[in-house]
């Protein structure tokens with residue numbers, strides 16, 4: 001017989017734990033509570049599902065966007081250089 005695990009959402013950045021799935025409520029947990037929830041002892045009935053809590057998610061997405069924008073800037077710059085080169089060659 002397989003037991004149904006309690007899947008608990010946990011933030012991989014700040015270690016907040018989602019205490020209400022329906023309302024998407026996250027509560028910051030201290031390091032101790034996080035360790036207990038993540039421990040082998042409770043592993044049989046609790047599974048932490050790592051993701052991002054809303055504030056950390058926003059920060060991570062902002063960071064990703066920054067990197068993407070930088071890359072796009074760089075690509076635009078390189079493209080401009082190529083066009084310039086071609087114009088000079090003609």
Ligand SMILES: [Zn+2]
Nearest residue numbers: 011014053056
């Ligand atoms: Zn977080």
